[in-house]
Amino acid sequence: MKKGVTSLVLGLLFVVVLAPLVIAADASPATTVDYTKAIVLACTILAAGLAIACGSIGTGLGMGAGIQGATNAVGRNPDAQGKILITLMIGLAMIESLCIYALVIALILLYANPLLKFIGG
Numbered sequence: 001m002k003k004g005v006t007s008l009v010l011g012l013l014f015v016v017v018l019a020p021l022v023i024a025a026d027a028s029p030a031t032t033v034d035y036t037k038a039i040v041l042a043c044t045i046l047a048a049g050l051a052i053a054c055g056s057i058g059t060g061l062g063m064g065a066g067i068q069g070a071t072n073a074v075g076r077n078p079d080a081q082g083k084i085l086i087t088l089m090i091g092l093a094m095i096e097s098l099c100i101y102a103l104v105i106a107l108i109l110l111y112a113n114p115l116l117k118f119i120g121g
Contacts, residue, residue, distance in 0.1 A: 037119050044113055048106035055102025062095045 070088040074081050108114075 037116070040115055040119055041113075044109050044115065048109040051102050051109070052106045055099045059095050059099040062098075063092055066091050066095065 066088060070084050073084050
């Protein structure tokens, strides 16, 4: 109990001592900096990374499941290998296009950022 009271008192003392310094620093006009562009760029980089990560993980799981199903089907019926292979290749191309779409979105966010035209400067 005594440790909790001590930390509370020290925290309040810390706030009371530093509050005037923060107010004085906020009042000076020379220290105003606009971080809007930096924040938008950081969020854009994060969004591009998440887009390509989610796209890659999803397509990787989809391809793995498709290949597993195709190998199981060929194992059960080796005579149908040609038809299964053609269907597998078409399916894998369709799945891979989703990852390419995620890559295109990530590249648009990184190099042709549509959000920067709304920010002055």
